[in-house]
Every structure is written in C-alpha cells, then in structure tokens.
Amino acid sequence: DAAFEQVAVATARWIRCDDAKKLEEFRDKNANNLALDAAGQLVYLAPTRVNLQLAQERAPAVTFMATREHAHAVAID
Known part of the structure; x- marks a missing residue:
C-alpha cells in the first residue's frame, strides 16, 4: 500500500x-x-514565491536554478 500526503x-x-x-x-x-x-542533486522546495525570493536574498552566494542539465555518458568507439 502507498500513502500520499499533500x-x-x-x-x-x-x-x-x-x-x-x-x-x-x-x-x-x-x-x-x-x-x-x-x-x-540538492533542490530547494519553496512553499511560496515570496519564500523563494527571501531565500535568494538571504543567500547571495547560492545559485538557484529553475532547470538543470542532465548529461548521459557517451561511448565513442
């Protein structure tokens, strides 16, 4: 059984x-x-946009990215 919570x-x-x-x-x-x-990868989950903005203002050394590059290893023969 699985339980889901909001x-x-x-x-x-x-x-x-x-x-x-x-x-x-x-x-x-x-x-x-x-x-x-x-x-x-570390992800910040913001309950509101205002919360996100405050977190960004309080941590200027931290970069908050809306997207993340996903790389795959490629074998070259």
Missing part, C-alpha cells in the same frame, strides 16, 4: 554553491525546505 510547494530550484562553507550554512538554515532529486 505538500505545500509552489516551486522548486536546484541549488549550486562553489563555497562549501556557505553551502553548509544554507543547508543548516533551510533543512526543512531541502530535498534530493532522483539524481542526488
């Missing part, structure tokens, strides 16, 4: 940060709004 998510953004310390601070402060996607 969640309050208005939008999602993939997270990138080149500064490991800043990323760790962001993760600590926003743990309730973070998840990993199927590829193991």
Whole structure:
C-alpha cells in the first residue's frame, strides 16, 4: 500500500554553491525546505514565491536554478 500526503510547494530550484562553507550554512538554515532529486542533486522546495525570493536574498552566494542539465555518458568507439 502507498500513502500520499499533500505538500505545500509552489516551486522548486536546484541549488549550486562553489563555497562549501556557505553551502553548509544554507543547508543548516533551510533543512526543512531541502530535498534530493532522483539524481542526488540538492533542490530547494519553496512553499511560496515570496519564500523563494527571501531565500535568494538571504543567500547571495547560492545559485538557484529553475532547470538543470542532465548529461548521459557517451561511448565513442
């Protein structure tokens, strides 16, 4: 059996940060709004657009991406 629960998510953004310390601070402060996607990439789940805007303003070192490149390994013979 599977159980489904409603969640309050208005939008999602993939997270990138080149500064490991800043990323760790962001993760600590926003743990309730973070998840990993199927590829193991960090995603910010914003309950409202205002919440997303505030998160972006409070973490200028963090890049919030609406899309993410998906790469496949290619074998060259």
